[in-house]
Amino acid sequence: MNPTQNRRALITGANRGIGFAIAQGLIAKGYEVIITSRSLAKAQQSAQKLQSKVIPIELDVSDERxxxxxxxxxxxxIDxxxxxxxxxxxxxxxxVNILTISRELLDLxxxxxxxxxxxxxxxxxxxLEKSPDARVINLSSGYGAIEDLSADVPSYCLSKLALNGATIMLAQALQAKNIVINAVCPGWVRTxxxxxxxxxxxxxxxxxAIWLATEAPRNISGKFLRDRKIISF
Structure with a gap:
């Protein structure tokens, strides 16, 4: 039996760019994919392009409701x-830079x-707890690494630095639940x-991200990766 048969992945912001490419890659490996967008219409349009094994959902990750x-x-x-x-x-x-950015933009x-x-x-x-092989991947950035922080990209750098920290903390908390989580720097991508x-x-x-979702060893957790290799936070 195909080991990926009936496996299911949810990708936020998957109606375009890297998220859409991740969806394509997982579908090619036999995954059922849930793609989300802040616009249901855009999620549905992307689902039509992807054709099979796709559930489109409206989702804004900045909005609790x-x-x-x-x-x-x-x-x-889904179960x-x-x-x-x-x-x-x-x-x-x-x-903007770190000296001029507003609190509102930092908050956003x-x-x-x-x-x-x-x-x-x-x-x-x-x-996730109902899966025998649950994996979480956070799309981060080299801008979130300590050595690559930039005063001219203030809110994005800080948000990805904090996301990397959250990945470490979540890995600690999820270890007992047998769920692995990692952060990824995709590099500078044409999006x-x-x-x-x-x-x-x-x-x-x-x-x-596709590799971490499908094939990566499960003993990799709480790490920051680029090109399938662990890099420094």
Missing amino acids: SINQALETLRLQ RLDVLINNAGVYPDEG TINANTFGPIRMVQAFLPL DMGGASAPRSPEQGADT
Whole structure:
């Protein structure tokens, strides 16, 4: 029997970019994929492009009611979740630096990029606990590494630094539940966020997340990875 048969993955912000490429890669490996977007119409459009084994869901990870509604909707359709990929995020640091950024912009970014993934793990934990091989992947960034912090990308850097810290803490808390979790730096990828001049394709950016979701050894947890290799936080 195909070991990936009937395995199910939820990817936030999967209607485009890296999230969409992750969905394509997992579908190719036989996974059923739940793709989420803040717009149900956009999730449905992306599901049509992906064609088979896809459930489209409206979900805004920065909104508590949206997370709860998505969970209730999915509970009617699924009995467990094998993989949670926290891909959705924002990059709003145009024209600001650490000396000029507002509290409101800091709040917005950290709410989406850090608190969103934490709340997704908390909300979907009962479904993840029903999987014999549950895995969580947080899409982080090299901008979240201590040595690559930039004063000119303040809220994004801080949000990914905090997401990396949350990954370490969640790994500690999830170990007793036999759930592994890691953070991924996809590199600089040609997406709406990364821009047209980025050197990597969405497929290249998605590779490590797909590997962690499917094939990576389960003794890797609480780590930060790029190109399937552990790197420094």
